[in-house]
Amino acid sequence: DARVTQTPRHKVTEMGQEVTMRCQPILGHNTVFWYRQTMMQGLELLAYFRNRAPLDDSGMPKDRFSAEMPDATLATLKIQPSEPRDSAVYFCASGVSRGSPFFGPGTRLTVL
Amino acid sequence: TQLLEQSPQFLSIQEGENLTVYCNSSSVFSSLQWYRQEPGEGPVLLVTVVTGGEVKKLKRLTFQFGDARKDSSLHITAAQPGDTGLYLCAGEGGSNYKLTFGKGTLLTVNP
Numbered sequence: 001d002a003r004v005t006q007t008p009r010h011k012v013t014e015m016g017q018e019v020t021m022r023c024q025p026i027l028g029h030n031t032v033f034w035y036r037q038t039m040m041q042g043l044e045l046l047a048y049f050r051n052r053a054p055l056d057d058s059g060m061p062k063d064r065f066s067a068e069m070p071d072a073t074l075a076t077l078k079i080q081p082s083e084p085r086d087s088a089v090y091f092c093a094s095g096v097s098r099g100s101p102f103f104g105p106g107t108r109l110t111v112l
Numbered sequence: 113t114q115l116l117e118q119s120p121q122f123l124s125i126q127e128g129e130n131l132t133v134y135c136n137s138s139s140v141f142s143s144l145q146w147y148r149q150e151p152g153e154g155p156v157l158l159v160t161v162v163t164g165g166e167v168k169k170l171k172r173l174t175f176q177f178g179d180a181r182k183d184s185s186l187h188i189t190a191a192q193p194g195d196t197g198l199y200l201c202a203g204e205g206g207s208n209y210k211l212t213f214g215k216g217t218l219l220t221v222n223p
Contacts, residue, residue: 033211042215056210100145101211104154106153106154
């Protein structure tokens with residue numbers, strides 16, 4: 001049963017610390033998305049990649065957030081420095097071209 | 113910016129009742145997707161509708177795409193506690209396959 005995996009599932013950190021979230025997309029999927037979910041804003045697209053190339057990161061605060069795909073089996077989302085307003089659930093999703101994305105279980109981030 | 117408004121925001125009903133939730137926009141979408149999300153999990157795709165006026169059924173769930181491809185509805189017949197969850201609609205528009213999500217309808221079905 002192919003699934004998107006995300007680590008860690010939960011992260012509590014202090015303001016100013018660096019946070020790295022990792023995602024392993026489903027094997028064979030060529031599109032990877034990063035979303036952030038909060039009660040106020042719902043699901044927001046932060047960035048997405050196709051064939052490991054960034055296509056759109058307009059939803060991401062560029063001064064502190066960065067997203068990369070070092071290889072086809074790993075996507076990372078980094079926040080440096082983290083702020084309390086970054087507290088949210090971060091989802092990675094993968095898909096094939098125009099197919100519907102499959103979501104991972106999310107990383108719940110709390111920044112104190 | 114394409115926005116999707118979902119209503120109602122919260123819905124609590126008894127087992128066996130019927131319900132309809134709505135997803136509306138002023139924008140036209142090339143397709144619209146419905147997801148269900150359970151606590152602690154990511155959204156799971158239920159259905160994709162593509163053609164204006166299209167109706168799709170998934171057991172007790174009926175999905176409809178508006179004729180103008182700006183709105184959609186989800187109707188659940190004889191709701192069960194297992195239907196409890198956050199129902200999200202997402203519209204696809206533009207050339208780069210970007211999904212815009214609504215904020216969801218949180219459904220609670222009480223036994």
